[in-house]
Amino acid sequence: IHICVRSLLESSLLNAEVKEGEILPPTIQRLMKGYNKYLRPFFDNGPVTVGMSLDIASIDTISEINMDYTATIFLRQRWTDERLVFEGNKSLSLDGRLVELLWVPDTFIVDSKKSFLHDITVENRLIRIFPNGTVLYALRITTTVACNMDLTKYPMDKQTCTLQLESWGYNINDVMFYWTRGNESVSGLDTLQLAQYTVEDHYTSVSEAIYETGHYPKLVFHFELKRSILYFILETYVPSSLLVVLSWVSFWISLSSVPARICIGVTTVLTMTTLMMGARTSLPNANCFIKAIDVYLGICFSFIFGALIEYAVAHFCTLTYTDSHMIMYGHHMHDFDDEMNGIVTTISTHSRAKRRKEPAATPPPAPTSTELTVSPSSPSGSEPKPEASPPEPTNWCLTVLATLRKVLRSINCCHVENPHHIDNYSRVTFPLSFVMVNLLYWTYYLYF
Numbered sequence: 001i002h003i004c005v006r007s008l009l010e011s012s013l014l015n016a017e018v019k020e021g022e023i024l025p026p027t028i029q030r031l032m033k034g035y036n037k038y039l040r041p042f043f044d045n046g047p048v049t050v051g052m053s054l055d056i057a058s059i060d061t062i063s064e065i066n067m068d069y070t071a072t073i074f075l076r077q078r079w080t081d082e083r084l085v086f087e088g089n090k091s092l093s094l095d096g097r098l099v100e101l102l103w104v105p106d107t108f109i110v111d112s113k114k115s116f117l118h119d120i121t122v123e124n125r126l127i128r129i130f131p132n133g134t135v136l137y138a139l140r141i142t143t144t145v146a147c148n149m150d151l152t153k154y155p156m157d158k159q160t161c162t163l164q165l166e167s168w169g170y171n172i173n174d175v176m177f178y179w180t181r182g183n184e185s186v187s188g189l190d191t192l193q194l195a196q197y198t199v200e201d202h203y204t205s206v207s208e209a210i211y212e213t214g215h216y217p218k219l220v221f222h223f224e225l226k227r228s229i230l231y232f233i234l235e236t237y238v239p240s241s242l243l244v245v246l247s248w249v250s251f252w253i254s255l256s257s258v259p260a261r262i263c264i265g266v267t268t269v270l271t272m273t274t275l276m277m278g279a280r281t282s283l284p285n286a287n288c289f290i291k292a293i294d295v296y297l298g299i300c301f302s303f304i305f306g307a308l309i310e311y312a313v314a315h316f317c318t319l320t321y322t323d324s325h326m327i328m329y330g331h332h333m334h335d336f337d338d339e340m341n342g343i344v345t346t347i348s349t350h351s352r353a354k355r356r357k358e359p360a361a362t363p364p365p366a367p368t369s370t371e372l373t374v375s376p377s378s379p380s381g382s383e384p385k386p387e388a389s390p391p392e393p394t395n396w397c398l399t400v401l402a403t404l405r406k407v408l409r410s411i412n413c414c415h416v417e418n419p420h421h422i423d424n425y426s427r428v429t430f431p432l433s434f435v436m437v438n439l440l441y442w443t444y445y446l447y448f
Contacts, residue, residue, distance in 0.1 A: 031084055037103045041081040047173060050105050051078045051180040052219055056188035068113060068146045069161055076138045077105055085133040096125030104137055110164035115143035154291040155232040156445045163221040166209050177217035179204050186221055197225040236279050236293060240300040243272050244434060247307040251427045255318050265308035272301050292445045303434055310426050317419035
C-alpha cells in the first residue's frame with residue numbers, strides 16, 4: 001500500500017512539474033527537474049538553518065484598550081537548498097508566484113491576532129536564487145500583535161513589546177532559526193515616527209518554544225516604547241491644576257459672601273468631575289489598572305472638594321463664634337445687673353441707718369458700731385441678695401451652651417480664636433500642600 005501511494009505521489013509531482021515546466025525558462029526547468037517542494041533541504045543530513053531579518057515599515061496603531069499594536073514589516077528569510085545549485089555568477093530573480101514551486105519555511109508570528117499579505121497589484125513576495133543554492137524569500141506583511149502592557153504609570157509609562165517568529169511544524173531537529181546580523185537584523189526603527197511614542201531601545205534574542213509536541217526554533221525582537229507626556233500635560237494635567245488654583249480664590253472672599261463662595265466651590269467640583277469623566281472615557285479600563293493620571297485627578301478633586309468643605313467649616317465656626325459672644329455678653333450683662341443691685345441695696349441700707357442716728361444728739365461710738373453690725377439682720381437689711389436667688393432657666397441654658405462650646409473647642413486640636421483666621425491659614429496651607437503633593441507625585445512616577 002505504501003509503495004502504491006508513493007508511486008502515485010511521484011507521478012503526480014512529475015506531471016505537475018512537466019506542466020509547469022512548459023512555461024519556465026531552461027535554467028529553471030533544469031532546477032525544477034526532480035525537485036520535490038514537499039521535502040525540506042538536507043532532509044536526511046541534519047536541520048536546515050534559516051536566517052531572518054526585519055525591516056519595520058511602520059507601526060500604525062498602539063492600542064492600550066486592546067493591548068496590541070499593528071505594524072507593517074518586511075520579513076526576509078534566507079536558507080540554502082542544495083537542490084537549487086546552478087552554474088553561473090548571477091542570481092535569479094523569480095516572479096513571486098513561482099514560490100509555489102519551492103519549499104519555504106513554515107514561519108508564523110506568535111501572538112498575532114490578525115495578519116494579511118499585501119496583494120496589490122500582485123502578492124508582495126520576492127524570490128531570489130543564488131548560484132550556491134541560497135534562497136532569499138521576502139514578504140510584506142501587516143500584522144496586529146498582542147502586547148501585554150503595564151499601565152500603572154500611564155501616561156508616564158514605558159512598554160516593552162515583542163515580535164516573535166516560530167516554526168509551526170518543524171522542530172529544532174529539522175529547522176534552526178538565527179538572526180542574520182544580530183541586533184542589526186532589524187532596521188527602520190531609527191526613522192520611525194509614532195504619534196504618542198518614541199522608540200528608546202530594541203534588541204533581538206534567540207530561544208526555543210517548548211510545547212507538548214516538541215521544541216521549536218524561536219526568534220524574538222524586543223522594542224521599548226516610551227510615551228510622550230506633553231499631550232497629556234496640555235490635555236489633563238494643566239486644566240486640573242488650574243481648577244485647583246481657581247478653588248483657592250474663595251479664600252480671599254469674605255465669609256459673609258455665601259453665594260459667591262458656594263458658586264466657586266460647586267462650579268469647580270462639577271468641572272473637575274466632568275474632566276475626570278472625559279479623561280476616563282479615553283483611557284483603558286483593562287485589568288482595573290489604577291493609573292498615574294487617575295491618581296492625579298483624584299488628588300486635584302480632593303483639594304477642590306477640601307476648599308468647599310473649608311468654607312463650610314469656617315462659616316459654621318462664624319455662627320458658633322457669634323453665639324458664644326452673645327452668651328458672654330449675656331453673662332456680662334447679668335453680672336452688671338448683680339453689681340448694680342448690690343450697690344443700690346448698700347446705698348439704701350446706709351440711708352436707713354443715717355435716718356435712725358439723727359434723733360440722738362450725742363450717740364456713743366460703741367452702740368453705733370453695734371447697730372451697724374446688727375443692721376444687716378434688721379428687717380430693712382434682710383432683703384434677698386442676688387447671689388442667693390435661684391438661677392433662671394434661660395441663664396441655665398446659656399451656661400450649658402457655653403460649657404458645650406468650651407468642650408468642643410478643647411477637643412479641636414487646631415484651636416482658632418477667630419473664625420476669620422481659617423481663611424488666612426488656608427491661603428498658605430492649601431498651596432503648600434498641593435506643591436508638596438505634586439513633588440512627591442512627579443518624583444515617584446518619573447524616577448521610581
